[in-house]
Amino acid sequence: MYIKEQYLYMKNQNVKAVVRNYEQKDFAELLSIQKDSFPxxxxPELLWNEKQLLNHITLFPDGALCVEIDGVIAGSITSLLVNYDQELPKHTWEEITSNGYITNHDKYGNTLYVVDICIRPSHRKLNLGKLLMQSLYETVIHLNLQRVLGGGRMPGFSKHSHGLTPEEYADKVISGKLYDPVISFLLRCGRNPLMLIPNYIEDEESSNYALLMEWRNPFL
Structure with a gap:
């Protein structure tokens, strides 16, 4: 079981954030947050359904976390364990997450793979995404795993695709010359880029590309 309390600053006051494992009673709120977060x-077929959420808390509850502000769920992050082979790095989101159902969760896996992260738009100035990502890093250390891994969408690419290749766009975001809502956020969370993956997920804004990024356990 995971639970963490931390004070955050919002609207000239400190507010308490609570990170915990999400449960079945939270499903309605989690589904609502998904719709608000990914318009x-x-x-829409990539948004969570109740069967997926039930699998998350049944197959790997350690990887199913949410964050509350004043008793209201403001975001969530979901992951599974995989045995990642660096010699075969390319994959799709559907393949590595069993289309979000995580039925391929490997309790002996060496890698915590991020399935999804979403934050209510009304709470995004609180850096809750970073707080949830840090909670996964703590889980990696607790479980003695090698890394956090995941593919980051590149939604900002749609504004630059007429003049840049996906590789050029990713390079400019990594160097700080361009800002991407997802990749720039992941860089600030301590994730390091590994490689671009084409046809990773159906995503018009990213031209179906994702940037594979990792955080390595510093104690291994």
Whole structure:
């Protein structure tokens, strides 16, 4: 079981954030947050359903975390364990997460793979995404795993695709010359880029690309 309390600053006052494992009683709020966090053109079929959420808390509750502000769920992060082979790095989101159902969760895996992270738009100035990502890093250390790994969407690419290749866009974001809502956030969370993956997920804004990024356990 995971629980962490931390004070954050919002609107000239400190507010308490609580990170904990999400449960079945939270499903309605989690589904609502998904809809608010990923509006069109994000494919609606990629939003969570109750069967997926039930699998998350049944197959790997350690990887199913949410954050509350004043008793209201403001965001969540979900992960599974995989045995990642660096010699075969390319994959799709659907393949490595069993289309979000995590039925391929490997309790002996060496890598914590991020399935999804979403934050209520009304709470995004609180850096809750970073707080949840740090909670996964703590889980990696607790479980003695090698890394956190995941593919980052590149939603900002749609504004630059007429003049830049996906590789050029990623390089400019990594160097800080361009800002991307997802990749720039992951860099600030301590994730390091590994490689671009084409056809990673159906995502018009990213031209279906994702940047594979990792955080390595510093104690291994």
């Amino acid at each position: 069109p053109p994000f494919p």
